[in-house]
Amino acid sequence: MGRYVAGLSEEAEKGRVKRALKRKKLGFLVNPIAGMGGRVGLKGTDGREILQKAIELGAQPWAKERAREALKPLLRLMDEIELVTYPSLMGEDIAREYGFIPKVIEADLGDVTTEKDTKRAAKAMLDEKVDLLLFAGGDGTARDICSAVGTSLVCLGIPAGVKIHSGVFASHPVRAGELAALYLQKSVQRTMEAEVMDVNEEELRREIVSARLYGYLRIPNVERFLQRTKAGSTGNEKYSQEAIAAEVVEDMSDEFYYLVGPGTTTSAIMQRLGLDHSLLGVDLVWQSDLLGKDLNEAQILKKISGKPTKLILTPIGGQGFLLGRGNQQISPEVINQIGKDNIIVVSTKQKIHSFHSRSLLVDTGDSALDQTLSGHYRIITGFREAIIYKVSFL
Amino acid sequence: MKKQTKRVYPYIPNSVPEIKAQMLEEIGVQSIEELYADIPENLRYKSKLNLPPPLVSEDALKRHMAEIFSKNKTCEENISFLGGGCYRHQVPAICDEINQRSEFLTAYAGEPYEDHGRFQVLFEYESLMGELLDMDVVNVPTYDWSQAASTAIRMAERITERKEILVSDIISPERLMVIKNYCHPVVNVRMVKHCPETGKLDLDDLKSKLFNDTAGIYFENPSYLGFIEAQGQTIADLAHENGALSIVGVDPTSLGILTPPSQYGADIVCGDIQGLGIHMFFGGGLGGFIATHDEEKFVMEYPSRLFGITTTTVEGEYGFGDVAYERTSFAEREEGKEFVGTHSALWGITAGVYLALMGPEGMQELGTSILQKSQYAMKELSTIKGLKVPRFNSPHFKEFVVDFNETGFKIKDINKALLDKGIFGGMDLSAEFPEFSYCALYCVTELLTKKDIDTLVESLEGILWNRL
């Protein structure tokens, strides 16, 4: 029996980490012009022109600074992991600056990088079988990566923009680096799906927030990273979603049609019913049968005409939009037909807490309707569990 | 501002007027009243609380308490045969020494860094109990046996996803009340009869009541009335065949010499640690334990904290923390996973110290001594005319029922007479069990001497048959 040493000694920790890190590959990708153009009020399609003009107008290369900060917590793992990156500005420069000897994927980059490069890079990272793709950028970068690899690769965003709407970014570049390190050394093991929001840069310049749900990326499970339980487990998000699904399905009535909105929580309901469905679209269910998948507004109106219908919604995006950010098919006309009292809202508590007591929002395009829809709602958060939460209009 | 000088309190450092004034100034208010602005006027209590005038010095307080205490008669000053869930066992001085340490007495919920000692000491308690119970998972203590049994039953409900529990009808009535309240309305509690001659569980009745919604069978061993249930394995087999669990409540002071329930098929074991180095405290020294095997589906169902140790490949190096488990998939018909709060940790620490002091030899000697002394008591008492001792034709541990039916005396009258002689007679069972209206539950621990027992016998003889 060995001598007891309180806590994990440095050697013990090093040993375990070493084993976990062996042959781990970290993908590192920087979008150098993330957030630059939009901020100085430029539009247009010629990348080179935009970039030059942006620099003239004083735009800062945000992404580079932020990416640098994120690498710091990873320096101690330098000898253990293999860093895989893209040439020059898209990651290689910064990696070498810190002393990494990266594997650089071959690619032909123009003077100015474009979304095509980001997409190609993401695909290449997938081919390289990196364990984690750490990327610096904004919503646009996340969207490009999402379109290239979807949820087949574990990613994590280093926030490199002023306002980020997607849920795939850490709260701070340093936290991104830390979380990446913990994930690689297997101190955090589970992953979760997080929303990627597609932001219209032009509208952003006009200070109209009109992001829509674009898709999902798989990121390391941040909640376990935070959790130090004093009072036992609260269950992870997947567990909560299944509980919500059980509660909703149990209460489903044969008389009603059910219009199911996009999101992973609503997706869990469809899964419980054993139905094929669209993660990002609106589906129609009646008596546990699928009547329509990924319907547009016209199709919805036709199918539910004259039928008592309930609408199942879950908040979308970092600001918690119940309507107007990825479910525009649920138009004012659709809502008026269904009626406010037939709206069922579902959400995990974890999601609700991410809004830090701010109201959920509706933005249907019809401000009178928005006003009618606002107020307190009973939101289903688990099995035999509900909360009362406020919904406001913009 | 009050006109008379306000008292400064030793327990309230900032009651010093100058300090108060300084703080008010730094906050930027004139008086503390302003800080209560959020409480509506109509909710403000306008009068002064009607409480006794304060005893400000320690001496005054001591005198006051001494006067109150003079009205208590203790089990040290008298010979006590009381048991029934709270026991007078030897409390080693070291146990009191450790649970009076301010570090343990006043700690609460720090992290594993600054409260490393607390995590380790409770891990050691779990481990020592694990050896006694021969099981790999033991929780941080809950309120008492009745809570432990209730939680064990709800765990069985969640594990088997069934809604009825069978309970032996010879369990502590108080525990049954707690279980019933805890289960209502989610789990249905149904009683299983005992054999009148031996007291043991009526296996035919059990078989007839097991069905596809039975979550488990709960019985106690030794039973509340002291006899030993030897059919444990058969009961477990019957339960398991039916897809139900065997839940056994056990007195840990018996486990030095009696077979632990895990060795006769028990899936969940519960009980009370009060007998392990904790004073009776008028019923305040209770602490409950729950133990299971190290299977994920059981471990996942504990609502209480489990302190664990982590493995490394570097020999002898480890740390402690909560075994935090995440539910990954949601089961059918799930109800909440109960609550965790402040339970009985300090008693757990005490029990750990006790077991460390006693060791295997001590626990075996304890069990043997209790057996011998209680058997001696039964033997001697049976020499008294009119007594049926023990009432049940079974082997017993620590406690046994004495049937006074033939004497015609009520227990409360007998006990009143015994009290005059400085003896606390066995517990009156008439209120709890109508069929035992002339019976008393006598408890004999290792602390009673031959003289004590002989005194009881003589006194009873005298009371019942007027012999001096």
Next chain:
Amino acid sequence: MWNPLRESSGIVCEREKIMKKNSTFRLREKFHQAKWDEPVIFEMHTPGERGVLIPEVEQEIQEAVGDGISSIPENMRRKSKPALPEVSQMRVLKHFLRLSQHTLGADFNIDIGQGTCTMKYSPKINESFVRSPKAAAIHPCQDEDTVQGALEVMYKLGTFLQEISGMDKFTFQPGGGAAAILVMVSIIQKYHELRGEGQERDEIITTIFSHPSDAAAAAVKGYKVITLYPDEYGLPDIAALKKAVSERTAGLLITNPEDTGIFNNKIQEFTKIVHNAGGLCGYDQANANGLLGITRAREADFDMCFFNLHKSFSSPHGCGGPATGALGVREKFIDYMPMPLVEFDGKKYSLNHNLPHSIGKVRGYYGVFPAVLRAYAWIMSLGAEGLREVAEVAVLNNNYVMKKIQELKGAAISYPKTPGRIEQVRYTWEKLTEDTGVSTEDITNRLVDFGFHLWSSHHPWVVPQPFSIEPTESYSKAELDEYLAGLEKTVNEAYEDPDKVKNAPYQSVVHKIDHHPLDDPEKWAVTWRAYLKKQKKGE
């Protein structure tokens, strides 16, 4: 020539000067916790050693009944002794004393950083009463005539709490706050069942900043739980409550002030709305420390309430119990109380089991007598004015600390739209984390280096990067200033040298612990024997 008068007055002046100068504080940067490198007790096993011996069995008894075990059926005789370690007495003492030194009890530090726990001073004089055999060596089933002292203490404490809360009868049976909540829910349930509405009324309403046990206990009893979330003022508004209330409402369980420290000034409207809907109202008074003598459950129209004797009423926390949730009800619910209750007929104290609608019991016997005894003695030593002083100074201390923390860079109170707080505050490091990447856990770990605790919040977090401080009345201004100095130093470090904070603690018992194996069924070990088994498997 030495003149005692002249000299002594001179010394006194000097001494006073020095004392005035030193009546400030000093942050303990050189603090280091004890580090004994202490093995697990099993590793101290030495075959043959004995820790304590029990009374010997007299020769005559052995001759009369033999070895005792022979009359036990074979299958019930333990085959091999339990594998407990064998350790001699002094070694056991040393081992546990050392482990106690690895624990930072409230007596040792300025324990204001465990918000909601009310870590106040537990007077040692009261410990001496608990340790008396007159309290320790009495059995609950003794003839009532022999325990009149114990019953008197229980009865009288009940009357004190009745006075403080305005309720009509108290029980000390619940072993903690959560158990008291269970009693409240059970009473609510029974009440509706007896009126034939048990099935219909299947919902309990609570708030997110009430204790998690409010929701959990309701769920145990089969209720659907509706949780009200606050608006940006930190409180759920009336509209929210109205949305939650219906003919399905059995009751409302609420803490006030909530864990944020904010007092719900609409509480009377809340209880009215619930009563109008036919529900009952239970008051979780875990956060009563700032309200003693100031406001009562009765005037806010609550049907029942409970206090944690181990919080506001000075009984120590014991690493997590034993404790007491003292539960009080209005007269019309007395018959529902767990049995027995302690009564007094003017001459004698007695136990009353005759409660026609009793919910039964939630614990064996009558409660944790040591906690009851300490609370009784504490109130007796303070009296009405003393209790009032406790509340006022607790609120004063809290507001003082709050003022100072708001001056720290990167720190803020949650829900700033409502500036007032009673006895505790939930703060947020959100700005600091945004600026520096340093999290609330990092800060907690660094504070350990100065001998402080700092707690975040119940999980999951509603307030981002939370930290919760409840000063209570027990700490002097100098101590509060010392704690604030620790916070300030850590905040400065976070901005100037974040890594220093992130790699803390440096002066504690252990370095950074890795928690992940404790999640893994293959690796977790709750007992030493399980650990050995799994270690063997790994080899």
